[in-house]
Amino acid sequence: MKTFKTLSVALLGTILSVFFVACSDNSNSTSTEQHEHFEAEGWNLYWGDWQLAYSVYRGKADSSIEVMHVNANCMSEHIHVKFLDDNKKEVEPPTDDEHSLAWEIADEKIFDVHSCGSWGFHLKGVKEGETTLILKVNHHDHADARTPAIRVVVDKALDAEECPFHEHHHDDDEDEDHDHDHHDHEHEHED
C-alpha cells in the first residue's frame, strides 16, 4: 500500500511537471515582431538649393564632394536626405512613423547635427577641426541603412552675422523639437 502511494505521488509529480512545462510553451515567445525593412543602396544629400552635398552609392562616395564643410559657430544650410535604389535611381525616404533619421558623430566637440523635418538636418560647427558623421535610417531602434563615415570639416569660426547661412524662424521652432530628439541621439551615441 505504501509503495502504491509513493508511486502515485511520483507519477502525479511527473505529470504535473510535464503539464507545467507544456503549458509554458506559449510563455516563451518573442516580444517583438519581425518587420519589413527599408533597403538603400546609396544616399544623396542635397544642400538647401538642391546642389549635391554628398553622394554615395554601394559604398563608393562621389570623390568630387567627399567632404562636407561648415564654419565653427555657424549653422549649415538645410540638408535634404534622399536614397538610391538598386538601379541608382533616387527614391524618397520612408513615409511611415517607424523610420527616422539618426546619426553618429565621431567627435561631438567639433560639430553637432540639428534635425530639421523628418528627413533633413543642419550641421552646426562647434570648433575648427575634422571628424566624421554616419547617418542612419533607424527602425525600431536598429538601423535599416547607414552611410559610410562622411568626412566633415569645420572651418574657422565666424561671427554670427558672417555665417553664410542664417537660420529661419521655422527652423528654430523645429530645432526645439529636434533638440529633444537630439538628446536621444546623444544618449544613443554615449551607449
Add this chain to the structure above:
Amino acid sequence: MMKTKIMIMTTTITSMNMKISLIRAAMGSLLLGGFLHSSFAQNTEQQDLGSSVVQAESPTHAILDDLREDDDLKGDKLEREISTTIAETIKNEPDVAIRSMGPAAARPVIKGLSGSHVELTEDGAFCGDMSATSPDHAVASEVLTAHRLRVLRGPHILAHSFSAAGGVVQVERRDIPFDDSLFHGYVAGYSESAQPGYATAVGVSTQVAGASLKGELSGRRMGDMETPDGTLKNTDIENGSGAVGAAYALGRFRFGASYRWFDSDYGIPGGFIGGHPNGVDIDLWKRDLTLRGLYVPANDARDTLDVTLRVNRYHHKEFEGKKGAVGAEFAVNQENLRLQKIMANLGPLFGVRLGAELDSRSGKMGGYVFTPPTQSYAGSAFAVASTSGWRGLEITVAARLGGAIFRPHESVVADKGTIENRNFGLWAFDAEFSQRVGVGKFLTLDVFRTTRAPTIEELYNQGPHLAAYTYERGYHKLNAESGYGSELEYRSYGDIFTWRATAHATYFLNYLAPRATGDTNWSQLLPIYQVSGDEAFLFGGSASVETVAERGIHATASASYVRGIYRNGNDSKNKWSDMPQIPPFKFHGELAYLWKHIRPSIYTDFALAQHKVDRYEERTPGYITFGLSTEIHWELALARYSLVFRADNLLDADVRNHLSRLKSVMSEKGRNFSALAKIEW
C-alpha cells in the same frame, strides 16, 4: 556506458606505472550517474592487456573506451584547467580550438569543425541553446558546476549525433542524483584579473525518505576583458544558474527528474566593420526540465532500459548599445525524447547500445532577424556494438539512421520563394578497429560516414545578423552535408611515458558553411556570407605525451594541426583553396613537480601564424605565452580541499585567436592571475 568494475590480478605486470595507468583508465565511468552498484556484477572474464591481465566482468565496452576515459577532464585535472567557459576549459585537449567573439561567446571547435559539427550535451541529453548557429551566441552552460568534461571520439559519437567527423562535448552534472550518496556537496569559487570578477557555485545532494535530492546554485560576474592593448569594452559577463533534482528507486525501476535554469547577460564588443561602435548586449535564459526513467533487470543489472525526456525553453535577446531596444530576438522551444537499451552481452557482441531519439523544435524570431519562424522535427535510431577479434583486436561498429523535416512559416522578412518545406534523410556509420600491437600499445583505425541536416539559419536566413556583424544568406535548396573520413590512432602506455598520436582525414562531398562572398550589403555596409555546399577535405593530426610518474617531475606536451581545403562552386576556376576558420598549429607544454599535496608547474602555449586563409579572410600572426601555476590539494575531516593559483600569459603577449572575430580589433586576454578554491565532501 556503464560503470565497470575491473580488478587487476597478480600477474606479469612489468611496471607499476603501467598498472596505475590501466587502473586509472579502467575505473570510474560515471557518465550515467554511476548508480549501478558493483554488487550487480555477475559474469567475469579475463582480458589480456599486454603484460597485465585484467579480470573484469563481461566487458560492457571496448578497452579503448576505458583508455579514452583517462583523457576526461575531471577532479584535479578539471580544476587545473577551469576557466570562464567550457571551450576555454578544454582548449588544451588534442584537436580542440575555440571559436569566439568575446570571452562569453566561445564554443569548442574539433578537428577544424565548428558549429553544428560539434554537439554539446549535459548529462547525456542535448544542451538546448543557439551557440552552434552564430559565433556571438554563448554556450548556455556554466563550467564551474561541471563534474566532468569529455570530448567524445569514435563510434560513440553516433549515439548522440550524425556528425561523426566532429565530436560531442559531454558535460556531466549529475542533476538527477542516481548515485545514492548519503550526503555530498561542494563549494567552489573562481576569480581572475584579466576579466575582473568572480564565479561561485555551491551544490548539495543528499537522501531524504529514500529519495535522493540535489540542489545547486552558481553565479558569475566578470568585468570587461583586459588585453595587452587595453580594456576591451563591453565584454562583461553576468551569469546565474541553478538546478534541482530528485531520484527515487522502486524495485527494479529508477525514476528521476531535474530542473535546470541558466541566465546570462553578456557583451559583444564593437569596432568591427559595420558593427555598432559600442558593441551589442545579449540577454539569454534557458530552462531544462529532464525526466528520466530506468529499468534495471534482475538477471543482469547492466542491461538497462533508459528513457529520458528533456523539455527545453531558450530565449535570447540582442540589444544594440542600450537596454530596452531589442535588435534581435529568438525563442526556441524544444522537446527531446531519448530511449536507450544497453545489453552488456549479446552473443559475440558486448557493450551493445540500441536507441532512438525524437525531437521537436519550434523557433520563433523577432526584431531584426531575417529567419522565418520554423517548426522542425527529427527522429533517429542508433546502434553501437563491440566485439573481440583475433589477438586482441576489438571492433566497435555504430550506425545512426533518421531524418529531419523543416516547416517554415510565412514571414515578412522572407521571400515567398524561399519558404519551402524541406525533408532530409540521414544516415551515418562508424567502424573502429583497435588492435593491441605490443605491451600497452594500441593501434586504432576508425572509418566513418558523417552527415548532418542543414540548420534553420543555413536554409532560410536572408539578412543581417546584428551581433555577428554579418549579412547572412541561407539557401533553401541545400542538401544534407555528407562525407567520409578516417582516423588512425596510436596509443602507448609505457614505463615512463604515455603517448598518443593521431592522423585524421575527412572528405566532404557536400560541406555546409557560410563563406564570405566578398560582396557587401550596401544598405547595412555588412559583409555578405553565403551558405553553400562544397567539396571539402580536412586533414591533420595531433600528438600528446605525458610522463606517468605520480610523484616528482611530471611533464606533458600536446600539439594539434589541421588543414582544410575546399572547392567553391562559386569559383569559376573551381580550384581547391584554403577553407576559412581553420585553426593554426598549436602546442601546449607543461612541466610540473608533484609533491604529496602541492603541484607547482610552468607551462607554455604557442600557435603558429595562420596564413592558410580563405579569399576574404584575414591572416593571423602566431604567438607564444608562458605561465605558472601552483595547486594544493588535501583531505581533512572527510572533505577534500583544492586551491589552484595560475598566472597565464605572464609576459602579456599579444594573442590573436584565428577563430575569433575580435582579432581584427583587439587581442585576447593579457596577463591573467586567477585563483580557484573548492571544498568537496
